[in-house]
Amino acid sequence: MELHAALIATKALEYVENMLDIKINKMTLWTDSQIVIHWLKSTSEQEPFIERRLRPIRKNTVKYIRTEENPADMTSRGIPPSELANNVLWFKGPEFLHEEEKNWPKTELEYVPGERVEKLNPQPFHEMCLPIKEDAYLVEPDRFSSLKKLKKTIVYIFRAIKIKVIKKHNPKNENLIKIKEVMETKACYPKPSEMELAEQFLIRESQKMNPPSEDTIQNLQLFRDNEKYL
Structure with missing residues (x-):
C-alpha cells in the first residue's frame, strides 16, 4: 500500500508539471515509509511486482518524514473532521516546507536519483501463459x-x-x-x-x-x- 502511495504521488507530480507547462528541475517526494526508501536505495533486484513500481519513483528525490509531521496520516489517526477545518498542518503541510531546502530536517533516510553505488540491471521478466481448455457454447x-x-x-x-x-x-x-x-x-x-x-x-x-x-x-x-x- 505504501509503495502504491509513492507511485501515485509520482504520477501526481508529473500531472501537475504537465498542467503548469513549466520545466521543474527538481521535485521531492515525502513518505513516512522507511521500507520504500530502503527499496529505492537498494542495489539488489527486487521481485518484478515491486521493481516495476520503483522505476518511475526513482526519477525524483524521496525523503523520509516523521508520522507526526505527515498530514496524510491525520485521518488515519482518528482526527475528526471538525478539527481538520482549522488545522494548518492539514491544509499547508509541515512548516519546514515553507523554508529553504537547507533548513529542512536532516535525515539519512532519503533517496537521491543516481546515488546508488551499483547500477541496477533489471532482469528480464518472463511470463508464461498456459492455455486452459474450457468447454464453450457454439454461440454466446x-x-x-x-x-x-x-x-x-x-x-x-x-x-x-x-x-x-x-x-x-x-x-x-x-x-x-x-x-x-x-x-x-x-x-x-x-x-x-x-x-x-x-x-x-x-x-x-x-x-x-x-x-x-x-x-x-x-x-x-x-x-x-x-x-x-x-
Whole structure:
C-alpha cells in the first residue's frame, strides 16, 4: 500500500508539471515509509511486482518524514473532521516546507536519483501463459434478447455446417447447390423440426456446461431419456 502511495504521488507530480507547462528541475517526494526508501536505495533486484513500481519513483528525490509531521496520516489517526477545518498542518503541510531546502530536517533516510553505488540491471521478466481448455457454447447466449432468436441462429449454424460437410465429401453434389440457393433467400425460415432440434441442442449444452450434482438429481428424481437428456 505504501509503495502504491509513492507511485501515485509520482504520477501526481508529473500531472501537475504537465498542467503548469513549466520545466521543474527538481521535485521531492515525502513518505513516512522507511521500507520504500530502503527499496529505492537498494542495489539488489527486487521481485518484478515491486521493481516495476520503483522505476518511475526513482526519477525524483524521496525523503523520509516523521508520522507526526505527515498530514496524510491525520485521518488515519482518528482526527475528526471538525478539527481538520482549522488545522494548518492539514491544509499547508509541515512548516519546514515553507523554508529553504537547507533548513529542512536532516535525515539519512532519503533517496537521491543516481546515488546508488551499483547500477541496477533489471532482469528480464518472463511470463508464461498456459492455455486452459474450457468447454464453450457454439454461440454466446447472453448476446440474444430472446430464446427464439437464439434457436434461429443455431438452426442457421447447423445449416452452414451441413453445407460444409456435403461440400467436403461430395463437392459436385446437386443437392448442395439447392441448399445454397435456399439459404440465400429471405424466405428461408427455420422449420418447426429445426427449431426443436436447436432447442434440444441448447438443453444438452446447458446440462453439459452446468451439470447438476448427483444429490440434486436424486432429490428431484431426475432421469435421463434415450437422448441422454435429464
